[in-house]
Amino acid sequence: MTRSIHKMIDEQIKRWEMQKKQGVSPVDTCNVITISRQRGSRGHEVAEALAKALGFDLFDYEIVEGMIKETKDSSDRSKTLVETDRAKTLLDTLDEKKMSIVDDLIAALVHKHHLWPDEYSKILLRVLNTIGSHGNAVILGRGGNFVLKDTNALRVRIVASDDMRCKVVQKDKGLSADDAKKLMVSIDANRRAFIRRYFNADTQDPANYDLVLNTDKISVEKAVSIIQAALA
Incomplete structure (x- = not known):
């Protein structure tokens, strides 16, 4: 994990710790948006623009996976004290009442969908529920819409035609049409497999x-406006 991701996670934890000390609770209205997207549909751009427009924190693949890694590291004795403390702090940002709610949500999700969670998925469920409990968040990918299905989160899916998505991937990656299509198909297949698993x-x-x-x-701007209207 890069130092910049460490820094972003540390800053996020500090914000949550401050909210906990101040007794700040999320409002009852929807203040969490999960965004699932097809490769090349500009879903990441929508997520970034939406988070900026709302003043929310964006939790994308790198940040969520970073939090999962650091939470997992808390049980690894080979890790440094700083790494272990950071992971422990992440889990401690919820008070006992919210932590109990998170535990109940996870138990209900596992039972309802007949899941047999391994170590990774257990931590994934806890990290995403922790983010959801704090609120003011846009969660990109990682199955956020499934984890937070029974909360007041707004679950958004961004799609586009194969032709458009292929052109976007071509431009972003500097690939030929054939290579862009192969990459697009591969990434979408991996995402579907992740959710199925x-x-x-x-x-x-x-x-x-x-x-x-x-x-x-x-457009990205129009998509943001539509999502904001759905939150009202």
Whole structure:
């Protein structure tokens, strides 16, 4: 994990610790948005722009995986005291009442979807529920929509046509059309496999989302406006 990710996680934990000390609780209205996306649909751009517009924190793949790694490190005696303390602090940012709610949500999710969680998925569920409990968050990927299904989170799916997605990947990665399509297909397949493995669900089932947006004709700015309207 890069030093910049360590720094971002440390800053996030400090904000949560300050909220805990001040007794700040998330409001009852929806203040968590999960975003699932197809590769090349500009979902990451939508997530970044949405977080900026709302003044929320963005939790993307690198940050969530970083939190999972550091939480896992808390049980590894070979890690330094600083690494262990950081992981412990992450889990301690919730008070006892919120932690109890998180435990109940995880138990219900595992039972409802007949999951048999391994070490990684147990930590993933706890990290995403911790983020959701603090609120003011945009969570990109990692099955956030499944983990927070029974909360007041707004679950968004960003899609686009194969042609458009291929062009976006070509431009972003500097690839030929054939190579861009292969990369797009591979990444989407890996994401579907991840969700099937850990949540026994299908990423392409629209029932798993509250809002599905096609960015073929909807700009990033328009998508952000639509999501903001759905939050009102």
